[in-house]
Amino acid sequence: MISPDVLAVSGIKKTFSGIVALDDVSLTVETGERVGLIGPNGAGKTTLFNCLLGILRPDAGQVELNGVDVTGHRVHKRAQAGMGRTFQRIELFSDTTVREHLLIAERVRNNSGAFWKDLLGRGRPNAAEISACDAVLEMLGLGEVAEVPIESLSLGQGRLVEVGRALMTDPQILLLDEPSSGLDRSETNALAATLGAIQSERGFAILLVEHDVELVAEFTTRLYVLDFGQLIAHGPTTETLASPAVRNAYLGAGAAVAGAADDAADPPKADTKRGLGVAGAADGAADPPRTDTGRELGAGDPPGAEPGTGGEL
Numbered sequence: 472m473i474s475p476d477v478l479a480v481s482g483i484k485k486t487f488s489g490i491v492a493l494d495d496v497s498l499t500v501e502t503g504e505r506v507g508l509i510g511p512n513g514a515g516k517t518t519l520f521n522c523l524l525g526i527l528r529p530d531a532g533q534v535e536l537n538g539v540d541v542t543g544h545r546v547h548k549r550a551q552a553g554m555g556r557t558f559q560r561i562e563l564f565s566d567t568t569v570r571e572h573l574l575i576a577e578r579v580r581n582n583s584g585a586f587w588k589d590l591l592g593r594g595r596p597n598a599a600e601i602s603a604c605d606a607v608l609e610m611l612g613l614g615e616v617a618e619v620p621i622e623s624l625s626l627g628q629g630r631l632v633e634v635g636r637a638l639m640t641d642p643q644i645l646l647l648d649e650p651s652s653g654l655d656r657s658e659t660n661a662l663a664a665t666l667g668a669i670q671s672e673r674g675f676a677i678l679l680v681e682h683d684v685e686l687v688a689e690f691t692t693r694l695y696v697l698d699f700g701q702l703i704a705h706g707p708t709t710e711t712l713a714s715p716a717v718r719n720a721y722l723g724a725g726a727a728v729a730g731a732a733d734d735a736a737d738p739p740k741a742d743t744k745r746g747l748g749v750a751g752a753a754d755g756a757a758d759p760p761r762t763d764t765g766r767e768l769g770a771g772d773p774p775g776a777e778p779g780t781g782g783e784l
């Protein structure tokens with residue numbers, strides 16, 4: 472059956488030792504659409520991504536990619552079918568170069584899930600691999616640092632390499648988990664501009680998980696809101712951010728959500744982590760460090776949530 476949606480998710484449920492992390496979550500993303508997914512710490516955003524990507528097996532529910540049911544498919548098969556992702560925590564090998572990172576990603580696309588490091592050892596890159604690398608490097612403005620080891624890059628450049636790695640798989644939908652994490656306002660704006668330009672050019676869809684309200688407000692047209700594993704709101708981004716359900720979910724942080732658009736030039740980053748936005752928005756300093764005051768300090772990013780440690784498929 473042909474579906475107009477690049478991604479159609481229905482009835483996803485996931486429990487961890489009796490704790491319900493996701494409860495009957497359904498969402499859709501249309502071809503080329505930019506959709507946001509927000510929620511306080513521990514709401515289930517990364518868990519949902521991991522269920523969509525095949526890293527975790529949901530207890531119930533269905534994931535369709537371009538109308539094909541991929542619920543039982545493994546990670547690399549979904550990647551080959553057009554699902555790309557970046558990680559919440561940056562996952563780069565520090566001693567390899569930018570070009571090598573992209574090359575590894577290209578080889579992953581054509582292999583069946585061999586270890587990334589091993590793929591580098593498989594001979595010199597061929598002309599097709601080099602030209603695919605060069606195209607992505609140019610798009611991301613990383614041409615000049617192609618031969619630079621990842622450890623010498625700024626965090627902002629590292630995030631771009633992460634995006635580049637995902638782009639090498641030629642995704643039809645890109646799942647971005649907190650791409651602005653650790654970046655200041657101007658780095659975040661630069662990342663958004665680059666991402667937006669590439670997305671317009673290539674036409675893939677984006678599902679964006681973010682705590683940075685301003686980025687969500689500017690970058691997405693539609694928004695889903697998770698709280699304690701349940702979708703509590705969805706709709707056009709601006710209206711959804713202003714809805715009572717969303718403001719209630721964030722308690723005091725609702726003020727930051729509402730005030731995000733009114734901030735002066737180079738404002739601090741308004742943030743959807745529970746309780747954070749108010750303090751961050753009120754102190755007025757340019758680009759203050761982001762403090763994690765979410766409701767589950769340290770629990771929102773548990774061991775096992777990322778590939779390689781939590782895989783169930």
Ligand SMILES: Nc1ncnc2c1ncn2[C@@H]1O[C@H](COP(=O)(O)OP(=O)(O)OP(=O)(O)O)[C@@H](O)[C@H]1O
Pocket residue numbers: 487490492510511512513514515516517518519559765767770771772773774775776781
């Ligand atoms: N592998 C796991 N084992 C046990 N519990 C987990 C696991 N992964 C997630 N959880 C729990 O599931 C819930 C959702 O966590 P998740 O990481 O998906 O939240 P999140 O919305 O991504 O939060 P954050 O904004 O902090 O990244 C939390 O209660 C978390 O502790």
Ligand SMILES: [Mg+2]
Pocket residue numbers: 516517518559771772
């Ligand atoms: Mg997360």
